[in-house]
Amino acid sequence: xxxxxxxxxxxxxxxxxxxxxxxxxxxxxxxxxxxxxxxxxxxxxxxxxxxxxxxxxxxxxxxxxxxxxxxxxxxxxxxxxxxxxxxxxxxxxxxxxxxxxxxxxxxxxxxxxxxxxxxxxxxxxxxxxxxxxxxxxxxxxxxxxxxxxxxxxxx
Amino acid sequence: xxxxxxxxxxxxxxxxxxxxxxxxxxxxxxxxxxxxxxxxxxxxxxxxxxxxxxxxxxxxxxxxxxxxxxxxxxxxxxxxxxxxxxxxxxxxxxxxxxxxxxxxxxxxxxxxxxxxxxxxxxxxxxxxxxxxxxxxxxxxxxxxxxxxxxxxxxxxxxxxxxxxxxxxxxxxxx
Numbered sequence: 001x002x003x004x005x006x007x008x009x010x011x012x013x014x015x016x017x018x019x020x021x022x023x024x025x026x027x028x029x030x031x032x033x034x035x036x037x038x039x040x041x042x043x044x045x046x047x048x049x050x051x052x053x054x055x056x057x058x059x060x061x062x063x064x065x066x067x068x069x070x071x072x073x074x075x076x077x078x079x080x081x082x083x084x085x086x087x088x089x090x091x092x093x094x095x096x097x098x099x100x101x102x103x104x105x106x107x108x109x110x111x112x113x114x115x116x117x118x119x120x121x122x123x124x125x126x127x128x129x130x131x132x133x134x135x136x137x138x139x140x141x142x143x144x145x146x147x148x149x150x151x152x153x154x155x
Numbered sequence: 156x157x158x159x160x161x162x163x164x165x166x167x168x169x170x171x172x173x174x175x176x177x178x179x180x181x182x183x184x185x186x187x188x189x190x191x192x193x194x195x196x197x198x199x200x201x202x203x204x205x206x207x208x209x210x211x212x213x214x215x216x217x218x219x220x221x222x223x224x225x226x227x228x229x230x231x232x233x234x235x236x237x238x239x240x241x242x243x244x245x246x247x248x249x250x251x252x253x254x255x256x257x258x259x260x261x262x263x264x265x266x267x268x269x270x271x272x273x274x275x276x277x278x279x280x281x282x283x284x285x286x287x288x289x290x291x292x293x294x295x296x297x298x299x300x301x302x303x304x305x306x307x308x309x310x311x312x313x314x315x316x317x318x319x320x321x322x323x324x325x326x327x328x329x
Contacts (some may be wrong), residue, residue, distance in 0.1 A: 038255050038280060050224040051255060058257055079257050081279025 026069040028059055034087070035059075035073065038080045185287035186303050192218070192295065193285035200253050200261050200274035208250075208297065215247040215324055218295045219311075220283050222256040223264035225291040227310040232268040238316045239272045246299075246325050248272060254283040254291065296320055 037047030037055060044052055058079070062072045076084045088097045186192065194209040208216065219235055221228035239249040249272040253261035258276060265274055277283050286295060289308065296305035304323060307315065 050226075051222065054224045054257055054260055079278050080255065081281070083279060 026063050026067065026072055028056060028063060031059055031069060031072060032056075034069075034085070035076055036084050036086055038084055043086055186295070186306070188303055188306065190303050191301050192297050192303055193282060194301065195282050195285065197252065197275040197277055197282060200251075200258065200265065200276045206273070206275055208301065211248065211250065211297070212301055213299045214245070215299060216297045217247075217249045217320060218252060218286075218297060219249060219292060220252050220254050220277075220286070220288055220294070221264075221292045222254055223260040224256065228292045229264075229268075231292055231310040231312065232264070232270065234311060234313045234316060236268060236270050236272070237313065238320070239270075242321065242324060243272065250275065252277050252282060254278075254288075255280045296323060 032045040033043060035044050035055075036042065037044045037049060037052040039051040040047040040049050044055060055076070059072055059076070062075055067075070073085065082088065192208055194207045196205040196207040198205045208218070217235075217238070219231075221232070235249050235251075243249065251265075251270065251272060251274040253264070253274060254277040256276075256278070258278070261274070261276065264270075286293070292310055294307040294311050295303055296307075298304045305319060307319070311320075
């Protein structure tokens with residue numbers, strides 16, 4: 001029984017293997033979403049210029065040669081420079097394109113937190129001790145004045 | 156002014172400065188007649204090594220930006236080759252710059268039109284941008300001092316080369 005299950009699993013793996021290989025194969029449709037048409041300044045997916053057509057021919061040729069997506073992107077960068085990539089590479093100076101927004105977000109969050117803390121310490125918060133005492137004292141004074149006024153009209 | 160105000164003003168100035176820098180560098184540089192031309196080194200389209208316009212100091216050079224996918228570039232190629240054969244020499248050369256093109260397509264183009272003048276490669280279009288080109292093809296006549304003397308946007312033909320470029324060159328086959 002167990003041997004049968006193992007055999008079945010192996011058969012399933014053998015059947016899945018080619019489709020996994022096909023999934024790894026680069027496709028023009030996927031690459032068109034990730035690379036630019038350098039002359040048009042748009043994604044290759046949206047470009048119809050003669051240069052874009054040549055770029056597609058180049059990509060298709062490399063796909064036929066069995067090149068991976070990464071290899072094809074490297075070949076495009078060698079031909080057109082980094083600007084052919086829709087997203088900048090995650091290395092070298094281009095890494096700053098990813099790191100800077102995250103750092104900016106962290107700095108902004110820290111500044112906001114510090115600001116809120118200072119505001120609350122200064123008595124700006126709704127449940128701050130000083131903030132609630134002052135209105136109470138004012139109310140007492142107002143009550144005394146009100147009593148005094150009422151006493152005057154009590155003749 | 157408090158320290159905080161100074162920091163705030165500096166922050167605003169930095170943001171404005173970045174915006175201005177971005178706008179200034181995004182636009183085309185647009186060379187004027189008499190301006191020195193860019194001298195960035197570019198790889199040769201065929202073979203190893205690189206060359207720059209600085210290597211042509213002392214010669215007149217007709218710099219021609221082209222690409223294999225550009226139909227008007229095909230239309231002018233024969234006229235440029237003919238001009239090179241008639242005027243090319245120690246004091247003048249046509250220099251082709253294949254821009255934003257696949258190198259193999261560029262080499263096929265050179266073979267197809269049997270172009271004998273030197274060809275450089277500007278794959279990312281940086282040099283083309285530095286010259287302020289707005290399309291392809293475009294040609295720039297550079298004098299021996301490395302300054303722009305003539306700008307021809309669009310395709311050139313034999314008549315233009317004979318009437319506008321040739322009179323500026325030293326007499327006889329240069």
